[in-house]
Amino acid sequence: MATKANKRIGYARVSSTDQSLELQLDALAKAECDHIFSDDGISAIARSRPGFENALRHLEQGDTLVLWKMDRAFRSLRHALDVFEDFEERGIEFLVLTEGIDTTTPMGKCFFQIRNSFAELERSLISERTKAGLEAARLRGKRLGRPPSLSAQQIVEIKARCLAGESMAMIADRCRLSTRTLYRAISKS
Template sequence: MLIGYARVSTLDQHLDLQMDALTQAGCHRLFDDKMSGSRAERPGLAKALDMLREGDTLVVWKLDRLGRSVKRLVDLVGQLHRQGVHLKSLTDAIDTGTPSGRFFFHVMTSLAEMERELTAERTRAGLEVARQLGRKGGRKRKMTDSKIASAKKLLASGVPPRDVAKNLGVSVPTLYRWIPASSQA
């Protein structure tokens, strides 16, 4: 069975062109959404995916109607493939029910994986350069060495911890994390 899915990004846009093309392609059921493709929750797509059974084909007017990122498309096609479902894009002339369509998606998968690996490699290299320059990751410490020394003096002179924390611009738990109660005396 051919199941059609159409999407427009805003309520001002119209689904007519996509719906007509899907009907002409022979889709038995049509589902649609009027929302951004970047949103993970799309009720129309969810219903279309629930209806699909092994041997069925999900038909879209254009690949970008399914999602904005290559990764999301590749993940969706992988999910469909595991279910024994094909994907057909009318304007992109792609059909994963054919050898050339499957090949195209294998190439897309490889490119997406390579991009993820390159991003991770660049991140690791950047962190290594930062370490060599003496930088440490994470947030800056709220309690500097001078604040710790001041806090110890104030606490030793009898100032309540709440007032010390407020004076230093930190919370009481942060104060206690750096100056445990046992070391205040």
Template sequence: MLVGYARVSTQDQNPALQLDALKAAGCENVFVEKASGAQRDRPELSAALGSLRAGDSLVVWKLDRLARSLKQLIETVELLESRSIGLLSLTEAIDTTTAGGKLIFHVFGALAEFERSIIRERTKAGLDAARARGKKGGRPPSLAAKDIAAAKAMLSDPDITMEEVARRLHVAPSTLYRHIPGGRGAIRETEPC
């Protein structure tokens, strides 16, 4: 059985072109989604996938109607393949139920992995270059050394709690505990006798 899936990005767009092509291809059921491709939660796609059985094929007008990124497309095709369901893309003339269609998807998968590797390499090179220039990555510390010293001084008073000190320094108590492990007890242990 052929099940069609059509998607338009906004409520204003008309899926008529896709619907005509899917009907002409022989789709018995067609699911229509009006949602951005970047949206992960697409109920009509879920319904289409739920209606498919082993040996069926999902038909789309173009591959970009099914997924926004190559990674998302590969994940969807792998899901279909694991359930013995084919994918047909009318515009690109790809049919994963054939050997040639499977080959094309393996090439797509290899290209996606290559792209991810290049992005990782570029990111690592950029971070290394920034470190070499003396840049330090990450979020700046929420408490400076003088703030920690002030917190320790306040905590030397047994009437002041960690929560009160945190409130005065405008941080969460967990931040204070991270900078003063052991809390008040740690301060007493380190105080001179």
């Protein structure tokens, strides 16, 4: 009875559509992956990542999941450890090209766990700094978010036009805005 060859399944991901998968795809091809799955414009923390899910479904005992970088695949340390535990039970190996992680060795397994701990810490610190920066800006009186479509003076003029009998549709057309935007601006003033 002939034995099947173990496969290398590659996975690549970028968070936004203005990033390129090419670097990762080239590295995975150079690593001689038999199949490569990808997610383009999907955050690591997204619950549904079709490319990653397909890659996991294609893995069989003796196969290896190959990543360009660890943070391309896992949402959190818990997620990474859960996947890794599943891999151990199913006899699947794991290789990260840029970080030298190879789970066929005890040191590789240990490094995998340590690296994911630091990646989760980094994500948490970035989130914490972002929230603190936004709160500091709010406290300084900075208006966050999208700038208003209309100035206070424009709203006064629109109200006067309405009182003069001009329809909101005509005003919206002249201002090159939707009637919904006009109604919202007037109701907030």
